[in-house]
Amino acid sequence: DAGITQSPRHKVTETGTPVTLRCHQTENHRYMYWYRQDPGHGLRLIHYSYGVKDTDKGEVSDGYSVSRSKTEDFLLTLESATSSQTSVYFCATGGPTNEKLFFGSGTQLSVL
Amino acid sequence: SQKIEQNSEALNIQEGKTATLTCNYTNYSPAYLQWYRQDPGRGPVFLLLIRENEKEKRKERLKVTFDTTLKQSLFHITASQPADSATYLCALGINAGNNRKLIWGLGTSLAVNP
Numbered sequence: 001d002a003g004i005t006q007s008p009r010h011k012v013t014e015t016g017t018p019v020t021l022r023c024h025q026t027e028n029h030r031y032m033y034w035y036r037q038d039p040g041h042g043l044r045l046i047h048y049s050y051g052v053k054d055t056d057k058g059e060v061s062d063g064y065s066v067s068r069s070k071t072e073d074f075l076l077t078l079e080s081a082t083s084s085q086t087s088v089y090f091c092a093t094g095g096p097t098n099e100k101l102f103f104g105s106g107t108q109l110s111v112l
Numbered sequence: 113s114q115k116i117e118q119n120s121e122a123l124n125i126q127e128g129k130t131a132t133l134t135c136n137y138t139n140y141s142p143a144y145l146q147w148y149r150q151d152p153g154r155g156p157v158f159l160l161l162i163r164e165n166e167k168e169k170r171k172e173r174l175k176v177t178f179d180t181t182l183k184q185s186l187f188h189i190t191a192s193q194p195a196d197s198a199t200y201l202c203a204l205g206i207n208a209g210n211n212r213k214l215i216w217g218l219g220t221s222l223a224v225n226p
Binding site: 004040041042043044045050090092098099100101102103104105106 | 144146148153154155156157158161201203205211212213214216217218219
């Protein structure tokens with residue numbers, strides 16, 4: 001997976017609790033992305049980063065925040081998890097030209 | 113409305129045959145189109161990128177065509193093998209202000225039977 005590590009791989013949590021998902025890359029790619037993948041919706045962009053401390057919203061950003069304090073790390077936080085945030089979350093980096101994406105193996109999050 | 117569509121039904125073919133997957137879109141003017149492979153429990157893996165001014169691209173047993181008039185891309189796997197069984201996603205790269213945006217299809221599941 002091109003040096004992209006997501007943690008945890010699986011998480012079960014309760015509604016209303018905060019959750020942080022981690023993405024670590026060893027490729028020194030400038031752009032990083034958080035997607036969620038749900039049946040019938042495909043991949044949807046939550047947030048992305050174009051450099052350290054530089055982030056922007058994607059199409060489904062409500063209820064999520066991100067931080068990027070180092071080139072290699074991109075964190076996704078659900079401040080107060082809801083059942084609608086049950087999904088598979090993928091981190092990706094944009095590669096040297098930010099065209100093709102390199103994905104991590106995903107985090108399966110269940111909010112009960 | 114803007115949308116991107118892939119064959120919704122799973123494709124089952126015999127080993128050795130050519131698999132052809134379709135990606136159609138409406139109301140976009142893409143700069144490029146990409147194809148990814150996704151295996152169960154894994155993230156998508158990039159396969160090929162074809163630009164708006166290119167008609168065809170090949171990589172080993174893979175071939176992609178891109179017709180911006182028909183607004184369609186075809187993805188071919190020749191001499192298919194059971195190991196090619198996976199879900200294949202297409203993604204349109206479109207310009208959005210100063211950035212590029214990827215619009216994803218839902219994917220087509222391919223099963224290659226021995």
